[in-house]
Amino acid sequence: MTNTQVSLIQIDNYGPWTTTPEPRREVDLQTLQSRLFADVAQLVGAREGYAFFGRFDNMVAVTNGLDRTEHERIQTSLGNRYPVTSSVSIATGETPADALATASRRLQDSGSAQDSSRREVLRGETLADADRTDSDVQIAHFDVDDATGKYTDKLNEFDTFIRIEQGYAELMKHMREAHDSLSFFVGGDNVIAACSGMDEAGYRGAIDHVREAADVELKVGVGRARTPQEAGMTAKHELERCRADGTAVELGW
């Protein structure tokens, strides 16, 4: 059990915007999306949160430590910098999946993602300081064992990409179904997950599952802390320990 605060950031009416009055140039859309995400990452990261690009028009962030005013500021900043606006829904839960389910429902109750009259909604509530503890957030940082040696330096880049992607597809599904945890590909051969209170057996099980289902060998470092950033930094150090010691799972507590 954890105490995860999750924020769903959804670009308002984005699909229709991309094709109105006629399809916009793909390079402009790619530029817009990746910069908007970079800004979300920074605005969330400035307060110790972790943001994930997800589908780019729907970004998920773990935001323990950010209050409502700070979410409002993120929303305003995006509106001040981009030609699109965003709606934000915040929720907390004992697992990341629970929290995101609540956040999703709240946003859906406010109108469709493609409703042109639903703009800059801000819903939900954040953790009270009194309810926060030093182990509220659990972050796992996975990578593919020797991806460079096994894939990047050997295969066609697309075949490497397929391997990594199939591994990710299996991992994200397993972590969601078995552990109510949310896993995101973050580039290279890395996946970061916001986890429920998983233990070593849970992580070993996830790694075994991906090996069997996709023939991809993962390792993972895990951290636990008051904020996503602190938990995530511990996870990175633990992953370095896996690398140094040849182990598959290292927990930082």
Place this chain on the structure above:
Amino acid sequence: MTNTQVSLIQIDNYGPWTTTPEPRREVDLQTLQSRLFADVAQLVGAREGYAFFGRFDNMVAVTNGLDRTEHERIQTSLGNRYPVTSSVSIATGETPADALATASRRLQDSGSAQDSSRREVLRGETLADADRTDSDVQIAHFDVDDATGKYTDKLNEFDTFIRIEQGYAELMKHMREAHDSLSFFVGGDNVIAACSGMDEAGYRGAIDHVREAADVELKVGVGRARTPQEAGMTAKHELERCRADGTAVELGW
């Protein structure tokens, strides 16, 4: 059969850089990667090419129309703006997969992606103007049928994401294996593919495969042109036609 020019842009020695001397803050890495990709998209897009983020540390671009000097400029610009450098390998082929295979091999022959002494390699050759025709590039633009109504407005955002992702994982594999085509998720519920000379039956087969394997319903617009941008813009217009007419496959020729 097409005549596709593909460029592989690989950040030099990126993995080690992210953890040296100790792990860098994830928010900085996310910011760096997504901005660097946005720059690649723009530099390639300024000359009618299409760039895909792929794994972010290995980006793939379709670059019919960009010559060697322009690739050199992209490489120099990245080095002038970021704390990392990049290597670029260019190749042409009758299918996108063939071209990327050649480009990957050329880069691998120059040293490992994690070789700290391999920096700013530029390999390969580009299409001669005389060899270019108005149907060299085939671009397909897929999206998920009514993703907002079926998923975004109904499911937990992560479950929506899983659906889109599983559909993508099946599509990318099928398109690669059956058609030597390279498919990239580009945000929302959209996938863009650089294709070999596929016909309508091929696209219907791909859509059928994804429906059966992942229970996700796709539609697709396809364009063919001298440059990726023109082919891609046609594909977008054809996809709009699918939306208007309720069809699943529209070819712009």
Place this chain on the structure above:
Amino acid sequence: MTNTQVSLIQIDNYGPWTTTPEPRREVDLQTLQSRLFADVAQLVGAREGYAFFGRFDNMVAVTNGLDRTEHERIQTSLGNRYPVTSSVSIATGETPADALATASRRLQDSGSAQDSSRREVLRGETLADADRTDSDVQIAHFDVDDATGKYTDKLNEFDTFIRIEQGYAELMKHMREAHDSLSFFVGGDNVIAACSGMDEAGYRGAIDHVREAADVELKVGVGRARTPQEAGMTAKHELERCRADGTAVELGW
């Protein structure tokens, strides 16, 4: 008298970098500088500070409310995102000019701006929370009266620019010499100043001086607060009041 905390952010060894091994493309330098400044603005702004681009390779920020750790994070973030590093020197003073003088001296004592071995210096100290009050920072927001009607819509854009620039050159000098205040052009026809404890007569004097010396008519709104952002937002509202009421000076206290 105020209690201003000022930070000097200097790109390390920037001049030599721009011409080594040979002059870099100006477009890359312009891109680098303006993005790096945007990042500084955001990193400082996330904590209620105000950053000014100044000469771009030497940026000045008013940072009441940012502690040493946050400055360190700014420095690390820049190093993680750009091909150059930065040194940061922080100081406090009864006037902004005093504070910047101390900050400049501290940095100069650590080595030359063009010393290739001086990298990522962080010097100085920040205000203790106990010493902060609700009127520590005074921010003035000037603009040119009816710049659009008098200049932009009438003159050659460069002649408009010359007028604004000559007005700014006079203002910055006067505010520095008569009031130990630091004025920065921030785009359009706007100048923002970090001020010492100036009163209405001081601001009227500054406006009179610029009218006489450069024949440019200014108006100004002024705010006072615990943080630059709050003081600056008040200044903006007061400037709106000038616009509405046709007045030249409005103080928000």
Place this chain on the structure above:
Amino acid sequence: MTNTQVSLIQIDNYGPWTTTPEPRREVDLQTLQSRLFADVAQLVGAREGYAFFGRFDNMVAVTNGLDRTEHERIQTSLGNRYPVTSSVSIATGETPADALATASRRLQDSGSAQDSSRREVLRGETLADADRTDSDVQIAHFDVDDATGKYTDKLNEFDTFIRIEQGYAELMKHMREAHDSLSFFVGGDNVIAACSGMDEAGYRGAIDHVREAADVELKVGVGRARTPQEAGMTAKHELERCRADGTAVELGW
């Protein structure tokens, strides 16, 4: 005499936007402006042009080599990426000042910079290929002699900034009045000018004027070419020659 093509890029109705419905956070405006300029610099630079930030809401670019379609693309791209739109006016002339005067007039004739109904105007015409020669553009790159030794490493950063700024204010005015040339501060101690057909005596005169009026010692390298970028790169190399040889003016022809 030169054959300079100048483009004026004006953000539509920007002043009112910054204060509607109430003043927007300065950090967001600074971020918007500097990123928008970086994009203009890149879009113009991708085709060998030079862009200057000027007042940020009114940017001036030297665009020999960019045709009308490319200007349209710049305009569309900005609209696709930012919450504001821009109008663009292009003109050619025997001097840069003449060209900008024509471009300014054309835009003014289309409506006020603060007219909310004037949006995305594109006016003017570009040089026909047949009229272009290898000496159409003359670019001068000035810097302050030993700015680091004399100022940056010795003075309060603001006093350094004042010196550079006063030198720039004198230079821009002199170059405009005596030579119909447009000079822009580009960061550090650098000024780049789009010049009419000036000769060595003209440049010596400009340097003498700034020494006398502002007590700032400049040096300058000058280039002449078909495109701004090529002329500007020659100017940079000539400035390096000044540095190496201790000379004040070097012409690259």
